[in-house]
Each structure stands twice: as C-alpha cells, then as structure tokens.
Amino acid sequence: MIPAPFSYKRASSVDEALDLAASDGDDAKYLAGGHSLLPLMKLRLAVPQTLVDIGRLDELSYVREEDGHIAVGALTKHAELADSDLLAREVPLLRHAAGQVGDPQVRHCGTIGGSLAHADPAADLPAVLLALDATLVARGPEGSREIPAGQFFRGLFETALEPGELLTEIRILKPAAPAWSFQKFTKRAIDWAIVGVALQGGKVALVNMGPTPLRATAVERALTAGAGAADAAALAADGTSPSEDLTASRRYREHLARVLVRRALEESASRA
C-alpha cells in the first residue's frame, strides 16, 4: 500500500514549519513520527496535499523540570518518555503508559505530540494526559496559547488545534497524590486498547469509551463522596458512548470499563 501523492517539505525550525503549513492552508499536515498518520495515508483514509516534516526539530524534544511542573516537548518519542528518569520520579503514570504504546519499533518513532494531535480515541496517551490534567501549548502564526487537556479533544480525530497550529509542549503539574495506575486491555500485545484506564490520584480517564478520551466523572464523584473501589468502579460506564466494532460490542466495552477501573483503583491504592 502506498499513500496518494503529496508534496513533502521538511522544516528546520518551528517558524519554518508554521510558514510551510500556512502556505498550503487546510491541505497540509504536520508529520512527526508518522506512526498514526502514515498508516491512515496508506489506507487512503487521509489524503493531505502537503506533509510538513517536523521530525527533525530537536528543539521540541525534551523532558525537563520548570518551576513546579514537568515540561515535555511535543516531539519527544514514546521510547524517550519510557526511559526518562525525571518522569520515573515525578510522573510515573506517563512513563509507564508510554512504554505500553504499540511496540518497540513504534515507540522509536511515535511522539507524544503526534499521538495527542491525532486524537484517536483508542490511543493511550490522550487519556493519560487527561487524568494528569495537563496543559497543552500550541503555536500558530499569532503566537502561543495554552489549551487545558480537558478542552483539547473535540471529537473523533478532532482537536482544538486550528489549521496550521502546531502542538509544541505538554505541561504537567507534579501530581500531589502518588497513587496512579494504567490499565490496557488488548487482544494481542501490540493492539490498540479495546478499553483502557488512566488513573492519577482521584482522577480517572477512559480510553476508547467514546469518540474522545473521557474523564469518568461518575467514578470521580463517588470517590470524592467516600465510595469504595467496587462501588465507584460500578459507575465507570456512566456517561460513556463506546462504539461497536469487530473487537467488542458496546456492552462488552462497558463491562471492561467497570472491571478495569476497579483494577486501577485497587492497584493505585497499593501505591498510595
């Protein structure tokens, strides 16, 4: 399978990337690691006219501490997140989940920003950043702006990014509560999650339980009101709208959400 023809342009700075994307309007896409975009292009489900390769913008690849929060460059690869000592210390949820994305070859290419901007509801990291209440930084021709993770995911493969806007950084406040868990249920090791759960403190986010990653608000409210793990987890499918596909029916996904949230609550309690 070969993608439909497109024109390839390589950016050597963020400003150049913005200029290159702007010159092709809505028909340009940024290419980071390419492990979400290229498969869709090979299936001709995505047919951009221009690819602006941002893969060599090393200025966007870092994990560092900045007054009270952890800043992650959007082009940081999953393998680098999974290998980060700083994340191991400060945000172990993100480090662990990044090591569960795809397989080693995918993690050597795929980037955190690419995963977020692609906004596949079955992807792992969007839900993780939702549970971490992260702030996403985007740059456009008008300058930078901050977007809370909770307002970033708008629909299936749809985000708050404007055409031409580039996700540059993810900011994560150091979690106050140490309890975390990441649960991912797949048929084969490398598959996308049928359902997944990211938990940090009292915040619970769901993978693949609707067109966007979701916070399990009913579970969170029950926990705040003092419910135990089993009672809170029973509410995991409330307010969700999972799709039906070859891997799972809606009812099966709802069942998995309840089971995985309970496991996440139990595992995180052992870390608290």
Added chain:
Amino acid sequence: MKLTVTVNGSPVDAEVADRMLLVHFLRDRAGLTGTNVGCDTSSCGACTVLLDGRSVKSCTVLAAQADGREVVTVEGLASDGELHPVQRAFHAEHGLQCGFCTPGMVMAAVSLLEENPSPTEPEVRAALEGNICRCTGYHNIVRAVLAAASERQQR
C-alpha cells in the same frame, strides 16, 4: 525529491517520489531484498531495519524521512564474512522455520541488545512484541536472542 541515505555504511543517492516508503527504497533502489514486506500495516515487523541505530518498521517510514540518516538492514550485519552474533545465534538455536520473519526478528533483536544487553526471557518476549512469526516459532527465537546476549556478555 533527491535524497542520500547511508545504507549499511555506504551512501545511496536517488531521486524518488515524495511518497516512496523506506522499505521500497531499500528493496527497489538499494537492491537489498533481505528486508521483507509482510503485513504492510506496521503490525508484523518483517520490514524492521535500524534507523540511526534503533529498530523501525520501514513500511511506515518515508524514504524522505531517512534522508541524510543511517540505515542498517540485515545485509549489513555480517562483517568480513563473519555472521553477526545475533545471526549466529539464530543459526545455532534454529530460531526460524520458514524464514520470512527472520530478517525483522534479527534486526529487532539487535536493537534490543543495544538498549538492554542482558535481557531476561520475559524482556525478550516483550521486546519482540512487534514481530510476528506466522510459523509460531517463538521459543527458539527467544532462545536465540538470549544466547546472543550471553555471548555478547562473555566477549
């Protein structure tokens, strides 16, 4: 576009379509057919090569993305007529059946041992999660990777 990729230590210059995939560049332009196209959907790992030293699936990388970078294919592992330790271990442990997945398995194993020189058996199995052996010959493949690791340790 015009590009230059260093393949197995030698520069390969070519004029290619922007949409050319790295695996087709390696097979059709560099003439190195050891890298197989299996599933063509970044699932099976048969097309695994090293890009700047780390394993990638070359069916999901554009040739353009490799411009100016270093690629190593299975043909680049042996030196001076001597098999690479991982190749030798796959031979000694019979880490193959039909052989189709073997180049990708070997390259994934080489990348693993660069990152983790002494993996445990579960770590080897986890590290090969992106490579599928349709003959299901996994036991000997895992044995071969562990043998290569212990040979590396002894050297």
